[in-house]
Amino acid sequence: MQTFHPKHFAIVPAAGSGTRMASDLPKQYLPLLGQPLIRHALTTLCAAPEIDKVFVVLSVGDAQWRQYDWRALGPKLVPLFCGGATRADSVLAGLRAIAGETAASDWILVHDAARPCLAPWHIDKLIRELAHDEVGGLLAVPVADTLKRADAHRHVAATLPRDSLWQAQTPQMFRYIMLRRALEGCSAVTDEASAIEAAGLRPRLVEGDATNLKVTYPLDLHLAEWILNNREGLNR
Structure with missing residues (x-):
């Protein structure tokens, strides 16, 4: 009997403006x-042998993307001009746009455009x-610093125990149908998890x-x- 092997697709939401960077240029193009900042992560994703395609979800009126030559990243890279007002909106729009070429059990890796x-x-x-995990998951790192909760005047209201606290990163990886249904049911979120x-x-x-x-x-x-300049000397 033939064994089914799910595919892996990356989605990179890149329709935001990056207002905290104090720049007129959208953050992903700094x-x-x-x-451009976004190219570094796209290069890594496109070079990954496990990933079949890399979809970049851009705003409908994105005027910057076409100013760069992306051909060196190869045929895996596909821009989608369907981004929404929020990250969740963009990811969901991307999932809907690729419905015709993904199976329900294929894996989707969502990665921040701002993680170069x-x-x-x-x-x-x-x-x-995560290959055999029923749900999927995300990259994360254990919180190392002491965390403080502030009141309305930026005075310390409480010190939070950091045991069992993790800082979420990306990629976040879930099955296509599971992620799509989750976002359709709850779009007021800041990450897929x-x-x-x-x-x-x-x-x-x-x-x-x-x-x-x-x-x-x-x-x-x-x-x-x-x-990026010192990557070869860093521990893996």
Whole structure:
């Protein structure tokens, strides 16, 4: 009897504006080592042998994408101009757009456009550890710092125990039909795992590392540049 092997598709929502970066240019197009920031993660995703296609979900009126030459990333890369107002809206629009070429049990890896330091071993570990998981999961790192909850005046209201707390990263990997139904049922979320949780399921945490940095503030660009320039010397 023939064994079915699910495919792996990546979705990168990139319809946002990145208002906290203090720049008129959308964050995903800010220059990083001579390339638009988003290109670094796309290069890693397109080079991953486990991933069949990489879909970038852009805003309908995106005028920046076509100003760059993406051909070197190969035929895996497919832009979709159907992004929404939020990350969840963009991911759901992307899932709907690719419905004709995905099976219900295929894996979807959603990755932040603003995480340029994604490495091949991040993808390998996520796919390997979730291959037989019924729900799926996400890369994450245990919280190392002491956490404070602030009141309305930025005074400390409480110190939170950090035991069992993890900082979510991406990619987040779930079955196509499971993720689509979860987002259709709960779109007021900031990541895919939250939608899966709202559906009553428990995503698995796959330990990543701090090099999978999300660029949120201007200083983060310098940190990302250092990581990319020194990647070969970092522990995996």
